[in-house]
Amino acid sequence: MLRSALAAGVVETTTSASGKAATSSGETGTIKELKIARTTQTHSICPYCAVGCSVTIHTIGDKAHNVKPAVVHIEGDPASPINRGTLCPKGVGLKEFVTSDQRVTRVLHRAPGAATWKEMTWDEAVPRMARLIKDSRDRGFEEKDAQGRTVNRLSNTALIGGCTDTNEVNFLLGRFRFGLGILPYENQARL
Numbered sequence: 001m002l003r004s005a006l007a008a009g010v011v012e013t014t015t016s017a018s019g020k021a022a023t024s025s026g027e028t029g030t031i032k033e034l035k036i037a038r039t040t041q042t043h044s045i046c047p048y049c050a051v052g053c054s055v056t057i058h059t060i061g062d063k064a065h066n067v068k069p070a071v072v073h074i075e076g077d078p079a080s081p082i083n084r085g086t087l088c089p090k091g092v093g094l095k096e097f098v099t100s101d102q103r104v105t106r107v108l109h110r111a112p113g114a115a116t117w118k119e120m121t122w123d124e125a126v127p128r129m130a131r132l133i134k135d136s137r138d139r140g141f142e143e144k145d146a147q148g149r150t151v152n153r154l155s156n157t158a159l160i161g162g163c164t165d166t167n168e169v170n171f172l173l174g175r176f177r178f179g180l181g182i183l184p185y186e187n188q189a190r191l
């Protein structure tokens with residue numbers, strides 16, 4: 001009866017405090033609360049490609065100090081003139097990108113010739129990276145070319161980016177690159 005009433009569009013429902021719903025014909029059932037019912041919504045941009053689709057990130061946690069926020073859903077933003085609420089298959093998987101237990105969140109180092117990666121702290125990694133970059137630059141920086149023209153370039157060091165680099169990351173990488181004079185440079189932003 002409920003199915004035929006729904007098909008005819010004549011069912012009215014009332015919902016009790018316990019979440020039980022009753023139709024006008026007396027049939028009852030439980031209404032499942034949407035997973036985004038009590039989320040905080042944050043607007044952002046999909047980082048995967050230069051289309052720049054807008055997304056809405058749903059987070060549970062209410063910003064209370066004793067609650068760790070959890071991303072429960074990411075969807076296309078219908079207000080965006082670029083994607084109008086849609087996402088491609090890659091963008092649809094954004095939540096897994098954020099929440100995957102396989103996401104690398106620590107510094108891993110594979111020493112020259114080693115077959116395995118070892119964990120390293122940021123306090124160890126940052127000075128090491130700075131030292132190696134400085135040494136490479138001291139070895140490879142060219143102020144003048146063979147004809148005596150000023151070039152200020154570095155070709156023994158390269159910068160590469162990945163598809164999840166944001167515009168801000170790419171902006172900073174660009175500044176870093178020009179500051180050092182690095183020529184080999186590749187990422188999806190083509191700066």
Ligand code: SF4
Nearest residue numbers: 046048049053088091
């Ligand atoms: S949802 Fe797809 S098309 Fe849109 S920015 Fe992300 S990767 Fe590009």
